[in-house]
Amino acid sequence: MKDNGVKIIKTTTWSPGPGCHGGCGxxxxxxDNKVIKVEGDPDHPWNQGRLCSRCLSMTQYMYHKDxxxxxxKRVGERGQGKFEEISWDEAFDLIEEKMKKIRDDHGPESVIFHQGTGRDIGGWISMLAYAYGSPNWMFGLSGISCYTPRLMMMSITQGDFAVVDASQWHEKRYDDPEYQIPETVTIWGQNLPATCPDGFFGHWYIDLMxxxxxxxxIDPRCTWIASRAKLWLQLRPGTDAALALGFIHVMIKEDLINMEFIKKWTNSPFLVRTDQDSPALLRESDLKENGSDINFVAHDPVSDSFVVWESDNQVYQKSDIKPSMEGEFNLTLANGSKAKTKTVWTLYKENAEQYTPEAVSKITWVAPDKIIKAARIYAKSKPSALHWGLPIDTIPSTVPTxxxxxxxxxxTGNLDNPGGNAIARYAYDVVTYPYHTGGSILSLPPDVMEKRIGMHDYGAIKDFRAWAQPDKVLEQIFSGDPYEIKGMWIQTANPIACTGMEPKKWRDAIKKLDFTVCVDLFMTPTAMLCDVILPAATFLEKDSLKAWWVPLQAIKKVVEVGDCKSDIEINLELCKRFMKDFPYDNVHQLFDTLLESADMTYKDLCDKTxxxxxxxxxxxxYFRYEKGLLRQDKKPxxxxxxxxxxxxxxxxxxxELDPLPYxxxxxxxxxxxxxxxxxxxxxxxxGRRMGPFFHSEHRQIPWLREQQRDPVLEIHPDTAKKYGIAHGEKVCVENWLGKITVKALVTPVIHPDIVMAEHGWWFPEKEGKEPELFGVWDVNVNQLIPMSHEGKAGLGSPIKTMLCKVYKAKG
Amino acid sequence: MSEYAMLIDYEYCTGCKACEVACKQEYNRPAGKAGGVEVIEFIHTLPNDKLFITNIPTFTRACVFCAGRVKQGLEPACVKHCMANCLAYGKIESLQKIIPKKRKAILWTKG
Structure with a gap:
């Protein structure tokens, strides 16, 4: 407490407010119970006193007139903009009555629980969905194209997620003696200064530089950091897999790979059957009756025999073998048939062989010599770290990419090494944001989970993540097949302006339902269509915790604004109404349970922040795979x-997807x-990021909106000249799905054959009721992007790779 | 002769505008008008056809170098919040010691 009556409180950022994935101290x-200023905490290792413009605008956000x-509660027709204020008791009673009626009449699975990008919501909305009884918890972006594809692929490749080690696991940061500065960071598709992605702080790269x-x-645009790069590859959007395979081709050919690491830690020696329609790993069950189908097979060159790898015990059945890395091997199976096999490594090399720099250059538009040079820079740097961005998710080929x-x-063995790609887990294994099971707080019986939309269409949706598949959800809302959808709970999401491709379909879907609730901080084009709107608290008005990835952090309620409640409190109250014997009476009990793996209470965490x-x-x-710290059985x-x-x-x-990248x-x-x-x-x-705005948020915040008044289309000067378009002029962007009108930003940073449109735009200052919906239809580029174009795994969508024409707007 | 100055290591300025908003918050300045600092972006096509993006924070007549904060031993609001840590404020002789050796920088004096 200072003598001027100002109290200073330490806490942690997360949305709502700055909108981002948070983490700053x-x-x-x-x-007088009012926030008058927000500053960065110089003692916090994450941001070390710094703070971005969105967080510095928090006072304007919290106390905004709108x-x-x-x-x-809606009192007019849907979309007519007529609402009346009600008390929380009335709101909870109304929601309880309407949603219980849907549950009684149609079953709990007929309500979708719809969230936006992964912020302080996953645990709490899944808790509500499961307390209600619905398996249909969903993130509404087509193909779940935001980090989930990469997380899934990392999870199935190396069992864990990995992010660049910018020393974030050390209190002393870059000065920690265990830490090594990366020789090179490869930034693959991300404009770092404008973003705070995936549990990361973009400006750490400036510290490292x-x-x-x-x-x-690697970016189709010349970003600020691209202009400072040792080498910048301007690739065609959606060809990233070819480029990476080109790197792999060069690395194998020039022996720039870490063969010792590959032999010891990858499945490269395992045998794959090549005599069938599609390749298949040879398993112990193929070799002998009663053999396990989770055990694999390698070839021992000394005895010229086949040796089983016991997955459970992490050993070969024969000691001291050095399995063949390459070759073709024929053998007789348990059923007496003959089989042809090759090692994984032989197949891997054959696969990479076709991606020569020349072939890759034709696909990617990147010159062959640049591909070779880049592969050498990446592979020869020690340590070498690779940071990738959302463009890897927002393409239908996201899985092989x-x-x-x-x-x-x-x-290259740059895994869990200092200054490489470190394995990232929730700090202290505290799960506030569940992935696989969805059940960190509650779970549903298997027969109910079986009704999750999309799980029978896609193995990756079934086995990796507990979300329903959004493209299939939208289809089912209209088809009613295999069951009717009757309600939607929308929280931390604005599908009409942001996450929804073909947003007019989402509008029609929301309006078609019997009952919809939207939880938000401001009226949005989506909220305008709903039946009940609940006012949510910012991160300065709520208690919560964050463990994504590190540190483990407390978020503390500092003040109250109006009657706003936190997403957690709202959901917990409804959980009690929907579920008999819901195990938590208040949010602190819930936090204490989640914190058990850290052996502490929420109060303890608040004391430390x-x-x-x-x-x-x-x-x-580091190097947890060597120390037996990754697996449950504690084996390396x-x-x-x-x-x-x-x-x-x-x-x-x-x-039944291709097991190798392509x-x-x-x-x-x-x-x-x-x-x-x-x-x-x-x-x-x-989808390229805008510094002052997080997706569809912040257009009403004066200090942020003044940085950019209107949405723009980036177009190269040569292209603009060709179409007679001048800088700042209004242009139409059009394709077979729709049309928007935005301002031309004529700039050499974009490739002449590509235009970049901004997402998430609407105008809080314009008419909100239908048909205008805050001007969203004039500018929402998602009208040019289709739903139901998800990739083969149910993941990814063509957000980065559509086609269009551009012409000067009339008038 | 001014004793104090601002050192701008602008090679690392990413154009994030944290400085602009930090200033507006500190003095509760209105949107739509310049505050004490404004970042200017240049996209240069260099003679070798290489694109190069330079951002330069420029200090306006409204900047008071946060005299009140400095008196309390605090950094100016923009310096404190600069995401790239590319601003430094202090006595000219101490700033001279941290002028980067291998890149261009600006020393903005009070006049």
């Missing part, structure tokens, strides 16, 4: 079916749809 200045402060790190940038890029750090796991903890690097190795890094993926094989053309491109390309001769890419 801040000092909140409070006077902030929703009381629950609203000052300490000597070189950068290699993520796989190919993930392999780069596996082939943040904690970094100690050395030797499974949630702290990885959490994959074989315990090895699966270069040839047994999961993909199981899901290039797949985007569904609409100069190559795959040449006739369409004649009419729509520009590649339309979207």
């Amino acid at each position: 801040i000092l909140v200045h409070v006077k 902030r929703l402060k009381k629950p609203l 000052k300490r000597g790190t070189e950068v290699l940038v 993520s796989q190919a890029i993930n392999h780069l750090w596996c082939l 943040w904690m970094i796991p100690p050395k030797g903890h499974p949630s702290k690097p 190795g990885f959490r994959t079916p074989s315990g090895k890094i699966e270069l040839y993926s047994s999961w993909l094989e199981k899901w 290039h797949e053309e985007p569904p609409y491109s100069p190559v795959s749809t040449p006739d369409l390309f004649k009419e729509y001769p520009l590649i339309l890419s979207t």
Whole structure:
């Protein structure tokens, strides 16, 4: 407490507010129960006193005149904009009555629980969905194209997620003696200064560059960091897999791979049957009756015999063998038939062989010499770290693309090493945001989970993540097949302006339902269509905790604004109403349970504000695969079916997808749809980040909106000249699905054959009721992007790779 | 002769505008008008056809170098929050010691 009546409180950022994935330590200045200033906490290892413009605008956000402060009930027609204020008791009673009626009449699965990007919501919305009884918890972006594809691919390849080690696991950061500055960071598809992605702080790369790190940038746009890169590769959107395979080709050919690491830690020696329609890993069950189908087979060159790898015990059945890495082997199976096999490594090399720099250059538009040079920079740097961005998810070929890029750090051994790609787990194993099971707080019986939409269409949806598949959900809302959808709970999401492709379909879907609730902080184009709107609290008005990835952090309620409640409190109250014997009475009890793995209570965590796991903890690097810190059985190795890094993926094989990475053309491109390309001769890419705004948020915040008034289309000067378009002029961007009108930003940073449109735009200052919906239809680029174009695994969608034409707008 | 100055290691300025908003928050300045600092972006096509993006924070007449904060021993709001840590404020002789050796920088004096 200062003598001027100002109290300073330490807490942690997360949305709602700055919107981002959070993690910054801040000092909140409070006077007379009002936040008067927010500053960065200089003692916090994450941001070290710094803070971005969105967080520095928190006072304007919290006390904005348009902030929703009381629950609203629709009184006019849907979309007519007529609402009346009601009390929380009335709101909860109304929601309970309506949703219980749907549950009684149609079953709990007929309500969708719809969230936006992964912030402080996953645990709490899944808890609500499961307390209600619905397995249909969903993130609404087509193909779940935001980090989930990469997370899935990392999970099945090396059993864990990996992120660049920028020393975030050390309190002393870059000065920690265990830490090494990466020689090179490869930044693959991300504009770092404008973003705070995936449990990361973009400006850590500036810290590293000052300490000597070189950068290699792969991006269709010349970003600020690309202009400072040792080498910048300007690739065609959606061809990233080909480029990564080109790297792999060069690395194998020039012996720039870490063969010792590959032999010891990957499944490269395992045998794969090649005499069938599709390849299949040879298993012990093929060799002998009663053999296990989770055990694999390798060839012992000394005895010229076949040896079983016991996945459970992490040993070969014969000691001291050095299995053959390469070759073709014929053998007789248990059923007496003959089989032909090759090692994974032989197949892997054959696969990479076709991706010569020349072949890759034709696909990617990157010159062959640059591909070779870049592969050498990546592979020769020690340590070498690779940071990838959302463009890897927002393409239908996301699975083979993520796989190919993930392999780069596996082939060079830059995994869980200081300054490489470190395995990232929730700090202290505290799960606030569940992935696989969905059941960190509650879970549903298997027969109910069986009704999750999309799980029977896609193995990756069934086995990796507990979300329903959003493209299939939208289809089912209209088809009613195999069951009717009657309600939607929307929280931390704005599908009409942001996450929904073909947003008019989402509008029709929401309006078709019997009952919809939207939880938000401001009226949005989506909230405008709903029946009940609940006012949510910002992160400064709620208690919560964050463990993504490190540190473990407390979020503390500092003040109250209006009648707003936190997402957690709202959901917990409804859980009690929906579920008999719901086990928690208040949010602190819930937090204490979640914190059991850290052996502490929420109060303990609040006293410390943040904690970094100690050395030797499974949630702290390095080299945990050597120390037996990754697997439940404490044996060295990885959490994959074989315990090895699966270069040839047994999961993909199981899901009947190609087990090795490959290039797949985007569904609409100069190559795959040449006739369409004649009419729509520009590649339309979207989704590049805007510093002042997080997705569809912040357009009403004066200090942020003044940084950019209107949405723009980036177009190269040569292209603009060709179409007679001047900088700042209004242009139409159009394709066979729709049209928007935005301002031309004529800039050399974009490739002449690509235009980049911004996403998430609407105008809080314009008319909100239908048909205007805050001007969203004039500018929402998602109208040019289709739903139901998810990739073969149910993941990925063509958000980066559409086609369009651009012309001067009339008037 | 001014004693104090701002050192701008602008090679690392990413154009994030944290400085602009930090200033507006500190002095509760209105949107739509310049505050004490404004970042200017240049996209240069260099003679070798290489693109190069340079951002330079420029200090306006409204900047008071946070005299009040400095008196309390605090850094100016923009310096404290600069995401790239590319601003430093202090006595000219101490700033001279941290002028980067191998890149261009700007020393912005008070006048």
